[in-house]
Amino acid sequence: MTTNDAKPNDPQYPMTTFLSSVLRPHIATLTPYSSARDEYTGTEGVFLDANENALGSATSSGQYNRYPDPHQTAIKAKLAPLKGVQPNQVFLGNGSDEPIDLLIRATCRPGIDNIVLLPPTYGMYEVSARLNDVAVRKVSLTPDYQLDLPAVLAAIDAQTKVVWICSPNNPTGNLIDPAAIRQVLDAAKTALVVVDEAYIDFAGPGYTSWTAQLGTYPNLVVLQTFSKAWGLAALRLGMCFASPELIGVLNVIKPPYNISAPTQALALDALDHVAEKEQMVADTLIERAQLADQLGTLPNVQHIFPSDANFLLVRFDDADAVFEQLIEQKVIVRNRSSVTRCEGCLRITVGSPAENARLLDVLQTIAVLN
Numbered sequence: 001m002t003t004n005d006a007k008p009n010d011p012q013y014p015m016t017t018f019l020s021s022v023l024r025p026h027i028a029t030l031t032p033y034s035s036a037r038d039e040y041t042g043t044e045g046v047f048l049d050a051n052e053n054a055l056g057s058a059t060s061s062g063q064y065n066r067y068p069d070p071h072q073t074a075i076k077a078k079l080a081p082l083k084g085v086q087p088n089q090v091f092l093g094n095g096s097d098e099p100i101d102l103l104i105r106a107t108c109r110p111g112i113d114n115i116v117l118l119p120p121t122y123g124m125y126e127v128s129a130r131l132n133d134v135a136v137r138k139v140s141l142t143p144d145y146q147l148d149l150p151a152v153l154a155a156i157d158a159q160t161k162v163v164w165i166c167s168p169n170n171p172t173g174n175l176i177d178p179a180a181i182r183q184v185l186d187a188a189k190t191a192l193v194v195v196d197e198a199y200i201d202f203a204g205p206g207y208t209s210w211t212a213q214l215g216t217y218p219n220l221v222v223l224q225t226f227s228k229a230w231g232l233a234a235l236r237l238g239m240c241f242a243s244p245e246l247i248g249v250l251n252v253i254k255p256p257y258n259i260s261a262p263t264q265a266l267a268l269d270a271l272d273h274v275a276e277k278e279q280m281v282a283d284t285l286i287e288r289a290q291l292a293d294q295l296g297t298l299p300n301v302q303h304i305f306p307s308d309a310n311f312l313l314v315r316f317d318d319a320d321a322v323f324e325q326l327i328e329q330k331v332i333v334r335n336r337s338s339v340t341r342c343e344g345c346l347r348i349t350v351g352s353p354a355e356n357a358r359l360l361d362v363l364q365t366i367a368v369l370n
Contacts, residue, residue, distance in 0.1 A: 018218045019245050021190045022107050022161060027249060035256040037070050068261035071251065075264060078271040079239070083211050083224075088244040091251065094258050096198060096223050096238035101128045102250050103221065103240075107161035107192060108134040115162040116155050118147065119340040120171055122196060125164045135159075140340055145172040145305070147180040153187050160191045168199040171336045171347045173307035175203055181210070185217045192246075194221040199309035201229035201281050202288070207308070211241045218243055228310060229281050230270050235263045284310050288350045294360050295348075300367045302344070311349045319344045322366055329362045 020028065036050035047066065048054075056062035076087040083090075093099040108115065110133035117125055117138050129136050137160070139151045147165075156163065163184055167176035185193050195210045210222045222241040227233040237259065240250065270277070292304050292312055300322065302315040313336065316322045323335040323346055334347040351359065 016218060016243075016245055018190075019243075019249075022192060022219070023249065024105075024107060024109055027106050027253065030252055032252040033256050035067070035070050037067055038256070064261055066261070067257055068259060068264055070256050070258075072259050072264055075267050075271070078268065082271070082274065083209070083239075083241065085211055085214065085241055086244070089214060089241055089247055091240040091242070091247050091254075092259055093238045093240060093254070095227070095236040096196065096225050096240075097124050097128070098254070098258065099223060099238060099240035099250065100124055100194075101131075102253055103162060103192060103194065104128050104132050104134055106249055106253060108132060110134060113159045113161045114157075115164065116152065116160055116191075117164055118152065118166075120145075120169070120336070120342050121164065121166045122170045122198075134161075141169075141172075143341065145169060145174050145341070146177055147184070149180050149183060152184060156184075156188055156191060158190060160188070162192045162194060163188055164194050164196065166196040166198075168197075168203055168308040170198065170309070171311075171334070171339060171342060171345075172305060172313050173199075173309040173311055174305065175207065175308045185213075185220060188219055192219050192221050193217070194223060196223040198223065198225045199228055200224060201277075202284060202310045203308040204285070214241060214243065221246065226267060226270065230277050231280060232266065232270060235266055237263055237267055284350050287353060287356055288312065291348075291350055291356050291360075294356075295363070298363055298367050300370060305345075311347055313342065313345050313347050315344045316346060317344075318370070319346050321370070322346065322363070325366045326359075326362060331359050331362050333359075 040049060050067055052067060053065045057065040072092045075092060076090045080087045080090055091099055104115065107113070114135035114137050115125065115129050117136055119138050119140055126136050137155045139148055139155050142148050165176055165181055165184070167181070168174060169176060181195065197209060200209055210220060214220055214222070220242070224239040226235060226237040288307060288310065295301050295304055295312070295314055300317040302317060305313040307313070319335065319337045323333065326333055336342040336345045336347050348359065350356065
C-alpha cells in the first residue's frame with residue numbers, strides 16, 4: 001500500500017485524536033471497495049482481472065476500454081510540488097462538489113450534526129448538507145463581506161462538524177481576512193474548517209494559499225479547482241488538500257473510479273503548461289481592472305465591489321431590469337439580487353476583450369435608454 005492509498009484504519013496512519021472526534025464512528029472502520037486496479041497497480045501485462053472489453057471500444061480511436069488509475073497517482077505527483085504539499089495530502093474529485101459532499105458524509109451524522117455557512121456564499125455547501133439531512137446554521141457576512149467573528153464562534157458547538165469559508169468569496173469576490181480564519185481554526189476544536197479557494201489564482205501574487213498552513217492546523221481543509229484559472233471547467237476536476245489521514249478517509253468513501261481516463265490525461269497535459277495558465281491569469285487581471293474602470297463610468301452603476309476573483313459584483317439602480325435587457329441582447333450575466341447582502345447586484349464574469357467590449361456596449365445603451 002502506498003501513502004497515497006492510506007486507509008483511516010491503516011497502522012501507517014494511526015487515527016489522530018482530532019480525526020477521531022470529527023468522523024462519524026463507522027467511517028473510521030469502514031472497509032472500502034477494492035477495485036481491480038487497487039489490487040494490481042502495474043501498467044504492463046495481460047489484464048484479465050477487471051472484466052473490461054479487451055477488443056477495444058466503440059469509438060473511432062478504439063481507446064478508453066481500460067479502467068483509469070483510481071488514485072490519479074501521476075496527477076498528484078505533478079500537482080503536489082506545484083502546491084507545496086505531499087501527494088498524500090491531495091484528493092481529486094469530480095469537481096469540488098464531490099469533496100464537498102464527501103466531507104459532509106464523512107463527518108456529519110444525519111439529523112444530529114450541523115454545518116456553519118457564511119452567506120452570501122457558494123450554494124453547493126447547503127445543497128449537499130440538505131441532501132444528507134444535516135442541519136445548516138447560517139451566519140451572514142458583515143456588510144463589507146467579512147466574518148462576523150463573534151457570531152461565527154457562537155454558532156459553533158459540539159455538533160458542528162464543518163465550517164465553510166469561501167475565500168475569495170463567491171459571489172462577492174473578496175478575500176476573507178486571514179486573521180479571522182485563524183481564529184475560527186483555533187476555536188473549532190472538533191470541526192473541520194474548509195477554506196474554498198476556487199478563485200485563489202486571481203487574488204494576486206501577494207496572497208499565500210492556506211495550503212501552506214496544513215501542517216499547523218489538523219482541522220484545515222483547502223479546496224481548489226481546475227475549472228477557473230486552468231480553464232478546464234468541462235473536465236469537472238476539483239482539488240482537496242488536507243492531512244494524509246483525512247485524505248485517506250476520502251479515498252475510502254469515494255467511488256472507485258471517480259476521475260475518468262480522458263480527464264486525467266488532459267489534466268496531466270495542463271500541468272505541463274503552467275506558464276500558459278499564468279499568462280491567462282495575468283490577462284484576466286488586466287481585463288478585470290479595465291472592466292471595473294469602465295463600468296464605473298455608467299450612470300446606473302451604484303457600486304463595484306473590490307474583487308480578488310475572475311468576476312465583479314456590481315450594484316445597479318435596477319438590477320432586475322438591467323439583467324433582463326442584457327438577456328435580450330444575448331449577454332448573459334448572473335442575477336444575485338435575491339442573495340443575502342447582494343440586493344440589486346449582478347455578478348459579471350470577466351470575459352475576453354471582445355466579450356467585455358460587447359457587454360459594455362450593451363450596458364451603455366441600456367443606461368442611455370433608461
